[in-house]
Amino acid sequence: MSAVWPHLPVLQVLIPLFGALLAGLLRRPTPAYVLATAVSWVAPLIAGALLWQVVQTGPISYHIGGWAPPWGIEYRIDVLNALVLVLVTAVGAVIMPFARLSVAFEVGEGREAWFYCMYLLCLTGLLGITVTGDAFNAFVFLEISSLSSYVLIALGHDRRALLSSFQYLIMGTIGATFYVIGIGLLYLVTGTLNMADLAARLGPAWAEHSRAIVAALAFVTVGISLKLGLFPLHVWLPNAYAYAPSWVTAFLAGTATKVAIYLLVRFYFSIFGIAIDLRLLPIADVIIVLSLAAMLIASLVAVFEANLKRLLAYSSVAQIGYITLGIGLANQAALTGALVHVVNHALMKAALFLAAGAIFYRAHTTELKELAGIGRRMPLTIAAFTIAGLGLVGTPGTSGFISKWYLMVGALGAGQWIPAFVIVASSLIALIYVGRVLEIVWMREPSAQMAAVGDPPLSMLLPLVVLSLATIYLGIDTEWTAGIASMASTILLGGLR
């Protein structure tokens, strides 16, 4: 154990990477699935150990190949990315049992092993972005996760999945390009790619190169915002989420956008914010305005969506708005709210998309008008959906309430009345779109062709129920979510100029 212990940061990434390779070589669905499951279940153990270590003894710095930073690549783990690691790996581990039947049904014969290969690559990329302390290394992992997610999305059963994947590919590539241009500018100015080193060198360079640094900030912001789906750069997201295999949607909604958000937080609070006074630039105002627009407009669009998965996708855009709002407000309570909502939203949205996947598995459709009365046929699935849906609204007793509470305290505490109002207004709109779904699935008379439909098998039901119960549990016991988020935001804000 003691030999493995110091290498946990790199193992976090290497195990899924080799798992992906192996899954591709195995070629057969069952072994590939077993492998993917094993990898997915080991990953949260490593992440949990890292989080424990970080909470106990402070940040970990791991030097790849023994090369000291800033020349070598450094993996640097503090409370913030340890939390994200736990989140990403936990989502993967919990939803894994759901994958077997759902993927076999939606992706089809002969492609399953490739599917798990791509999933593990995507996981590698996401974990890599999270652990690395090197800006360019983050770009490499960003590309790994993006390319594999294009494939995952294209594997959807609907032919429109191809188009959505292509759309995402174009947008994602533009995003990655913007990001790498930003990194390039930073490299020109400072001569380094290590994040901590960048933070140290940008300050002295500011006087001479302020224009280049501002341009770099803008490029990085736009690039990452494309990946995280910040309004109005979200246009790829609804289609990608709607037409990807259901399980992929649940996975990406719970992890991919969240990791992109992490990267944005890292750049703002651990690099740019340390080097220069961001309040001199209008960046926070831009982020806040776009977030508010996302919270209102995307929620309103969700109200009028006819397809359950698209509705949930627009809801994601709106909920991401909550998170970026907290980042823009950048005070202790608001940033805590943003970080805790990263976790809470990931879990509840994964539950909701899994429910959509279970519905598709049984009823072969996610068009709302065909789902009338399905709650009476699939009571447990829809009950889990209902709980997670209430979390989306932010009902007290659910994790969504905790996020909103912190964001509201952050907004009102800073005397920001408009964001505070938009937070509750957007919750009200969420009530309308969630309520609309619930009314259709619970209150209407079931149609005749749904007569034989029932709850899915236990392997699909269990992850769904666990995630929806987590929505309640994390609304009552917030020590590990809000507690760590609060710790992380104290550290992040403490470093700001």
Add this chain to the structure above:
Amino acid sequence: MSPERLVLLALLLPFAGALLIPVFHRQPNLREAVTLTAASLLCVTVSSLLAPVLDGARPEVSLVEVLPGISLALKVEPLGLLFALVAASLWIVNSIYSIGYMRANKEPRQTGFYVCFAIALGSAIGIAFAKNLFTLFLFYELLTISTYPLVVHKLDAEAIRAGRTYLLLLLGSSLLLFLPAIVATWVLAGTVDFTPGGILAGKLGGPAIALLLALYIFGIGKAAVMPMHRWLPAAMVAPTPVSALLHAVAVVKAGVFTILKVVVFIFGIDTLGAQGLSVWLTAIAGTTIVIASIVALRQDNLKRLLAYSTISQLSYVVLGVAILAPISAVGAAMHIAAHAVSKITLFFAAGSLYTAAHLTEVKQLDGIGRRMPWTMGAFAIGALGMIGVPPTLGFLSKWFILTGAMQTANWLAVGVIIVSTLLNAAYFLPIVFRAFFREPPAAAGGHDHETGEAPWPMVLALSATAAAAIILFFWPEIPFSLAKLMIGE
């Protein structure tokens, strides 16, 4: 058992009942026995808290710290105990009534009905015993969510539409106004605990405090202060036992109870008085009282009439608070009990008329008192309680509110009380007159063979609540002493 255990038990009993009821889905008698047992045990539990609380004990239980400084916690104080007592004792009566009603009308989905009912009662207890605004808010929302299935019970288009209004107005007002008010209170005061004397003294003044008060008054949609009242008439599509216990007692009383708590324990009566906000509050409550009474006057559907009467009567409680005199706050607290026993009687009577004779409109009631003397006799007593005529508890609570208004020379409030008393008489007395003194219509078509009263459990229940309205006039010690303790006398 220690008082702390009792508090916890009181909260858990209804929820335990809710878990146990579905087990006996196929044995209706056992299932109803679970409800009755839970209700009786709850009533005993809450009653046994009476002695320690009157002796000055304030048992509290902290369950879990949800956010730093904010716990899910219970604390029993006199006003909450009064509300819990009213809810728990009427749950027993209402359950007896429900059994008669649901079976006689062959209602579907009865198991779900009793489960939601138990959850709603548990939420009401949670509201009554909440130690802080956070806990109260949690159970407040749970109450809305658990009563929604009861409102849409019939599952027809009308019920679903009404359910939409119900959910949107109640959850909407609480999300949009109540929650920001709670957060603002937290930001300003650093606590959301209910504290004697309030927590906002000196924290803010002028227009800001008025704005915050407005957020609370309108955000607490369950109190049905106009224009937040529309959910209540909409909720009348529910089966009558729901209208009786939930939409005349538990839900609406939770609303005015919350307003009372916020004014007394968050703002503090003295703080508000110093800001000169009494007039505004009086005007808001007075407007609702008078307008709702006028609307009630024009209703023909009996349950809708009762709903508007409830809206009007709820604002009496708000008015009692608005006067900001201790004696009228006592009156407000007592009015929670007074209106509860009277209005539940009236709804029981309405449900009994529907069950026995399929009557829903006022103009159909000619001569019905001769056929259903118990029902209409109880109705008459309930109506007297609404108007505030002795010997009913409604007289006492109105008396205290009026005394407070006179003491503080709040002539607007005095005027409102006089006008509304006249209006109440104007819409209740004609019904009683119709029922007893008009000739019954000649049996047209000959299909009206039904005679006699509603099933005995229903008659028993409505007689019991009518009797309670009178008994409490002669022996008002329990509500009175609890109400006095609330203001610290």
